Amino acid sequence: MKNAVNKPYFSRITPFPRAKLPLAMAVCGLLLAGAGCERKQVETEVEQSAPAATVPAVNVAAAEAFSSEYWQAGQAQVIDAAAAAQALARAVAQLLESPTEDSLETAKLAWLDAHREMAASMPFIKVAFSPADLQQSGNELLLALDSWPAQAGYLDTVPGYSSSGIVNDTAIELTLANLRKQHRLTAHEEASTGFHALEIMLWGPTSERSAEQFVAASGGEQPEALAANRRRELTRLIAQGIDEDLAQLSARWPVTANDLSQRYLAQAPVARVQRIRSAHLDMLRNEVLPRLPESSESDVESGHAADSKQALLAMLRNLQACWLPEGGGGLADLLLDRHQTAALAKTFGELEERLLKMEDPIELAAPAELQRSRQQVDALIGLISGDTQVPARDEEMTPVSLQAPEE
Known part of the structure; x- marks a missing residue:
């Protein structure tokens, strides 16, 4: 899995790595068009398709090698995410120590870096917490880190409500333990921990945050209770x-x-790769699709930082690198037939191309483009699950002449 994480990809949009497969192959039956291919019928000649390609039983040695390497790739990615989070905490500390527009911009850039590293970790985190008895703790971790959308008024002052948010609610003692208790307390939008709560604090409820709003305030018997100081501490x-x-x-x-790792490695190699497949399908359905708005009324992941598309690309690039690494040897080789593999490469390529052309932030993209992207994600789900069967190409058909028997 040498292509699992290609760095750097934070300063610009980077396409997820292309597999060395014939992406231009015309594949009939792909879900993108939603229709099958029709063949011309000739009176004296019919086409007999080659036998449908079958996926052989998964090679145990190959499954062992792949699944072990996948875990190591996940470790490297999670280490990178943790390092980026540490850098983010340092940048925020520097902002609070010296509130300038430059230090605010540095903190925002650190947020973008860490957020994309977190998104790139998603294909691995989903696998690590896929055992039934770990799923709840995995969900709690993801909700603590990446719950969205986040309601600005739950955290800070918003236009028309000068005393809204935890910043102004002095009844809530500002400790991390208390913030964890307040997180999603009565509604899923009430985020008080994680990237999107911090996004609101750095960009501001109306995306007009200034460094001046992080300047420490003095005066009064309890200066720590002043909104400016509570904003800093929050x-x-x-x-x-x-x-x-x-x-x-x-x-x-x-x-x-x-x-x-104990739970993961305790499984047989073939069971591991099947678990990876299931976790990736879950990620496509529950992490990728929701990040592609269905309408103007849909929730947006990073509305203030305008990072939804970049996070989506970071997530998809590691997914593709797992299934279609350059040089082969990915999950597609283990679990799909060659027609499905070619169709998967084609779909990844087309989705990449469409996303890169979209408006940023993604919610500004044309509704038709967003809908087409959702259809392509659905196509990925069908192919990765193995449910979508891809017919052979026309040139692989074997013509057979039918002659009337001699009388």
Whole structure:
């Protein structure tokens, strides 16, 4: 899995790596068009398709090699995400120590970096927490880190409500433990931890945050209760929570930790690759599709930072690198037939091309383009699951002449 993570990809949009497969192959029956291919019938000659390609039983040695390498690639990615979260916490600390427009911009860039590293980790995190008894803790971790959308008024002052949010609610003592208790307390939009809560604090409820709003205030008997100082502390604590959560995940990952890896490696190699497939399908359905708005009324992941598309690309690039690494040897070779593999490469390529042309932020893209992207993700789901059968190409058909028997 040498292409699992190609760095750097944060300063610009980078396409997910292309597999060395014939992407231009005309594949009939692909879900993208939603229709099958029709063949011309000739009176004296009919076409007999070659036998449908069958997927052989998964090679145990290949499954062992792939699944072990996949876990190591996940460890490298999670370490990168933890390092980016640590850098984000440092950038926020520097902003609070010296609130300038430059330090605010540095903190925003650190957020973008860490958010995309988190998104790139998703294909691995989904696998690590896929065992039934780990799913709840995995969901709790993802909700703590990446719950969206986040309601600005739950955290800070918003236009028309000068005393809204935790910033102004002095009844809530500002500790990380309390923020975790307040997180999604009565509604899923009430995010008080994670990337999107911090996004609101750095960009501001109306995306017009200035460094001046992070300047410490003085005066009164309890200066720590002033909104400006609570805003500073709330921002610091949210960044601290992200740092802690990803550091703990990174510590749980290595084989030597005998934690998450124990459950993964205890499975037979073939069971591991099937679990990876199931986790990737779950990610496409529950992480990728929701990030492609169905309408103007749909929730948007990173509405203030305008990072939804970049995070989506980071997620998809590691998914494709798992299934179609350059040089072969990916999950497609283990689990799909060659026609499905070619169709998968073609679909990834077309989805990549469409996403890169879209408006950024993604919610500004044309509705038709968003709908087409959703259809292509559905096509990926059908191909990766193996449910979509791809007919052979016309040139692979064997013509057979039918002659009337001699009388």
